[in-house]
Structures are given as C-alpha cells and as structure tokens.
Amino acid sequence: MKAGIFIVDDHYMVIEGIRSLLQNEKTIDWMGHATNAASCLAFLKQHQPDVILMDVNLPDKSGTDLCKEVHQLYPSVLVLGLSTFNQQTIIQNMIANGASGYLLKNATKEELLEAISEVLKGKNYFSFEAAVALREPQEKHPLITRREKEVLQLIAEGFTNAEISEKLFISMPTVNTHRKSLLEKFEVKNTATLIGKAIKSGLL
C-alpha cells in the first residue's frame, strides 16, 4: 500500500526537489503540492493524504497555524514540518500543534523516506539538528502581568520611564517598579538583555 504524500511549500524548487526524490519510490503516492495555506486547505477538502510535508514559512499563514488547523480538521493526516532553519520555538510550536516530526531542508533522500516511514508507523521523527535543538532548554518566558507586559512593550519601543509614565497615566516610580520586576523575572541585569530575551521568547 502506497503512502499518499502532499507538500506545501512556497518554494517551487523545493517542491520540485522533493518530487524528484520521491517520484520513483514504490511506496510513495505523490498527491500534489500547494504553494500556500489556502490552496492546501482547499485540496484537503477533496483528498486526504497520509502525510503532509509542510513548510513553516508560508506566504499567507504561518506553518504552525496551518498545522493546527489541519490537525483539528483532519486528525488522520500526519504533518511533517519542513524548514530552512533550526528554530527551537518553531519546532516546539509545530509539535504542540500536532506535527509528527520535523525535517530541515538539507535532509537527504534517505532521511526523507525514513521520516515518512516513521510517522506512518505512528512514531515521531526529528532530523538530528532539530532533535538537538529540542533538547536544549527552551527560552520560556517567565509569567509576567498585564501591566508589566505593557511596560515591556513601551520599553522596547524606546520610551523612557518618564514617557511611559505619561502614556500609562501612572507615576514614574511605578514604571520603575515594573521595570525592575521585569529585570528580576527575566533574570537579567539590564535593558539590553531584557529586550533580547523577550524577543527570543516570542513576547515581542
């Protein structure tokens, strides 16, 4: 029995590359491709592949969002994330949204076939680099309050404490308190690292 494969990627060359790699495989049934999330969803209304190879960067929607939708609408369709870069937060989001595995675009034919075969068995598959990234402790942001987040955003936009206090209709000492509790919660000692951590953990 052949495995139905569908691919969503906005890069024609990658689609063509994967098609070329898989076209002579007896175990693979190439069902087609889409270059954006919308046409992928349209395709799924008519056909259900066994595995979707899904780029995480799509023009109309993020791959993680599409993954979530697909997983909810068609739980039997397996998703393999696909991307150029090795970003742990993205990988984790893909998994949280129901992806069965993750490949980088420098994967070989063997790796691709193995990934497909593994997820069809109900297992997960991660490219070596992705697995390494997953093992690294995640930059998960600490729990901050609504107000602290507002202050954080204004700091990131370059406003001084005085300006922030005006914008939020609070006193400067209060802004300072929030600022300091942000530094404490993020375990950093100055604004530079605060902003860095906040961006990298997806808060900004």
Add this chain to the structure above:
Amino acid sequence: MKAGIFIVDDHYMVIEGIRSLLQNEKTIDWMGHATNAASCLAFLKQHQPDVILMDVNLPDKSGTDLCKEVHQLYPSVLVLGLSTFNQQTIIQNMIANGASGYLLKNATKEELLEAISEVLKGKNYFSFEAAVALREPQEKHPLITRREKEVLQLIAEGFTNAEISEKLFISMPTVNTHRKSLLEKFEVKNTATLIGKAIKSGLL
C-alpha cells in the same frame, strides 16, 4: 553549445529540485553541486562552469563572500544569487561582489531558464520580487563595522561599557564611541530599541 551549470546550496532538496528541473534541458550541462563554499572552490580549481547558482546562506561562508572570491579568481564564471528571502542588502552585496543576477527559490522552471540564458548573454537578471526590492529604498540594517558588531553583541549579552572595554582590551571611551555610532547608524535613541532592531534585522 551547452551551458555548464554548477550549484552551491546547503539544502539538498533545492539542489535536487534544480537538477530535476534542468536535467532534460538540451541547453544545460549539469556539472554538479556543492553544499558549502569550500567544496565549491575546490571544484572550480578543476572545472569552470559557465554559470554558478549560488545560495547566499552557506554553512562555512556567506554567499556574498564566496561570490566575491569566485568573481576575482574566475572572472569568466557568472554567478546567479539564490535565496529564500528577499533581502535588499544581500542582493545589493551580491551585485557589488560581481553577481550577474538574483533569483528567489520560488522561481519557476521558466524563470530559471530565462535567468540563465540572460546572464549568458551578458545581461543581468533579477526575479520580479528582487527587482522590486532593489527599487524600494528599504531600511534593512545599516552597514556596521567589525568592531561595532563585536560591541553590539556584547551589549546584547548584557555587559556594561566597562566590562566590554575589558573584554576587547580597549578603553571605555572607545566602547562608548562604538556604542554611540551604533545608536546613530540604527537611528535609535537607546539601547532597548537598538537591540530590538538588531535582532529583527538578523544581526543578533
């Protein structure tokens, strides 16, 4: 007469995609591929293709640097830049370093063939999106010096001017000068926004 084509890209799927697209073309002589700058240069010592398709993101060297080297060592070899993203500064750097054109990885087979044929005629070729990007006075990250980048990275890691001066074996005023020229070049008024812009423009 066939045109000898060589490709440098660290993504196997892209190499395979292009190979698949070009393999039955009468006008194309597929000379091979490399997945990093070093093996590309090694290949060039033995053979000279007419056109190199060159990814701008390589593991061992930036595509722009490789482009420069290739252009100096083998002026007759034409370079077509290739990338996922549409970054104006990169495109401009590639051109400055002697590239004859620029393609995005979502290019179609027709576009690819046209690009190759145009550059062989001695013309330049830019994918539509790249051409648009070149026309727009887009604000990607400003040009900063080696030293400024070092300072920027240390600032982002949370070091104070005093600590940076120790680490780089320079005086504090000097660190200050670099810091200020960074603020100026990024057109920001404080460290918070500096770090934000630097991260978002991919410098950190």
Add this chain to the structure above:
DNA sequence: TAAACAATCATCAAAAAAGATGATTTATCA
C-alpha cells in the same frame, strides 16, 4: 597617493536606569 573610513582615546556634563526598602489599595481566587 590622497581621500575616506575604521579604530582608538579624551573630557565634561546630563539624563536615565538600577538597586534597596517600605507601604497602600485593589483585584483575584481557592
């Protein structure tokens, strides 16, 4: 080779952030 730029150092002043402590008033939630 001259011009342009990078990297270095200096001084003085002001503005801003960071650190330490303590306290009051609302929300929120078990």
Add this chain to the structure above:
DNA sequence: TGATAAATCATCTTTTTTGATGATTGTTTA
C-alpha cells in the same frame, strides 16, 4: 472570606548610559 498577588506610590543612592566635541593613528581603496 481570607490569603495572595497586582498595581500603585515614595525616597534615596549609585551606576550606567547618552550627548557634545575634538583628535590621532592606521587601513583601504578608488
């Protein structure tokens, strides 16, 4: 309802950053 946490304000000191200006020494490169 009582405990907990959030949001607010205050004062004071120290450290750090930012601003303004000027100058020297190498390095690239057109």
